[in-house]
Amino acid sequence: MKVLLFIGWLIVGSCWFPGVSHVWAAKSQSAPSAGQSVTAKDFEEVILSALSRQYGRADHQVSMRILFPRKPLLLSKGKIHLEVEKIAGGARMGRRSFRVGLFLNRQFIKTVNVVGEVKAQAMVTTPVRWIKPNEVVAAEDVLTMKIDVPSLTHDFILDPNEVIGKQVLRPLSPRQPIRKIMLDDPPLVHKGDRVMLEVHRGGLFVQAVGLAKASGKSGDTIPVKNQHSGREVVGTIIGSGLVEVGF
Numbered sequence: 001m002k003v004l005l006f007i008g009w010l011i012v013g014s015c016w017f018p019g020v021s022h023v024w025a026a027k028s029q030s031a032p033s034a035g036q037s038v039t040a041k042d043f044e045e046v047i048l049s050a051l052s053r054q055y056g057r058a059d060h061q062v063s064m065r066i067l068f069p070r071k072p073l074l075l076s077k078g079k080i081h082l083e084v085e086k087i088a089g090g091a092r093m094g095r096r097s098f099r100v101g102l103f104l105n106r107q108f109i110k111t112v113n114v115v116g117e118v119k120a121q122a123m124v125t126t127p128v129r130w131i132k133p134n135e136v137v138a139a140e141d142v143l144t145m146k147i148d149v150p151s152l153t154h155d156f157i158l159d160p161n162e163v164i165g166k167q168v169l170r171p172l173s174p175r176q177p178i179r180k181i182m183l184d185d186p187p188l189v190h191k192g193d194r195v196m197l198e199v200h201r202g203g204l205f206v207q208a209v210g211l212a213k214a215s216g217k218s219g220d221t222i223p224v225k226n227q228h229s230g231r232e233v234v235g236t237i238i239g240s241g242l243v244e245v246g247f
Contacts, residue, residue, distance in 0.1 A: 037072035038080060038102065043114045047098050050084035051118070055091035055152040060122045062152070067095070068115040078105040085111075091152035093118050120149050124156045124177040125163050131172040136186050137163050147177060155180045187215045188240045189222065195243050197224060197235060210235075210243065 044064050051062060081103040089096065096118050102109045123144045131141060142160050149156065156177040157163055163178055167186040172178060189195055189212045199206040210224040216237050224243050225232045235243035 035074055035076045036078075036080065037074050038082070039072045040066035040070055042080075042082060043069075043098075043100060043112070044116070046082040046100065047084055047114065047116065050087060050098075051091070051152070054087055057122070057152055059158055060120050060149070060152060062118065062120045064119070065117045066114065067117060069112065073102070073112070075102075075104055075109070080104055081106070093120050093148070093150055093152075120152055121146055122149050122156070122158060124149075124158055125160045126175045126177055127172045129174055131168050133168050133170055135168050137166050137168065137183070139164050142178075145175065157183075185217045187217050189237050189243065190215045193241060194227075195224060195241050197226060197233070198238075198242065198244050199246070200244065201246075212243070 044066050048062055048064055083101040083103065085099040085101065087098065094117065096116060098114045098116070100112045100114050102112055123146050125142050126145055127137075127141055128143055129141060131137065139160070142163055144158075144160060154177075157180060162180075163183065165186070166183040168182065169184055170182055172182060191212055191214050193212045195210050195212050197208045197210040199208075208229075209227045210233075211227055213223040213225060213232065216222045218237055218239070220237050221234055222237060222243070223232055224235050224245070233245050235245040238244045
């Protein structure tokens with residue numbers, strides 16, 4: 001009798017345990033299809049898009065590595081929308097924190113604090129040699145190279161044509177980005193140059209030779225000595241070796 005009961009228990013047990021195992025398997029398989037997720041890649045794309053709108057520069061390659069959250073955020077079925085709050089802290093690169101609003105079917109769910117490492121690269125103009133102050137940059141003095149930039153609002157010069165023909169204000173070291181504040185237009189007139197003085201008034205036009213008493217670029221006002229009369233006058237540089245004098 002005990003043997004029969006034991007055999008019956010084995011038969012009933014063999015029918016019941018597989019059933020429980022099957023129920024749990026069905027739940028684990030159906031869970032992913034019951035919802036959706038927001039991944040680190042989704043946050044990366046929406047943040048890079050926001051950076052581009054706020055600080056976009058066409059000549060820059062911007063990338064981002066999400067540090068948090070790394071695991072997907074699970075949501076129920078529906079239309080997901082991510083919205084980045086106005087970016088604070090400027091356009092600097094490095095580790096940054098962004099607040100991203102999470103919406104489902106146009107309903108606000110929560111704000112996610114996303115932390116990521118932001119990087120931007122650009123082709124910038126650099127010297128190939130040491131360039132001293134007051135030198136004028138020639139085409140063979142510069143090249144372009146790709147670097148990591150510290151911010152999307154930097155003042156590095158990208159186009160070599162904006163450097164060539166400019167006068168250097170401070171020493172420039174090789175293979176270092178050139179900033180706009182390091183350069184200026186070269187003087188059109190140097191102290192001691194012989195210049196042409198021009199006087200315009202109504203239909204009157206007079207020219208005379210003068211001696212520049214100071215250096216200057218276009219638009220600068222400098223003293224000039226009229227070599228014919230010996231008088232010193234003040235004129236405005238309007239071209240190379242050309243100074244306009246008023247009455």
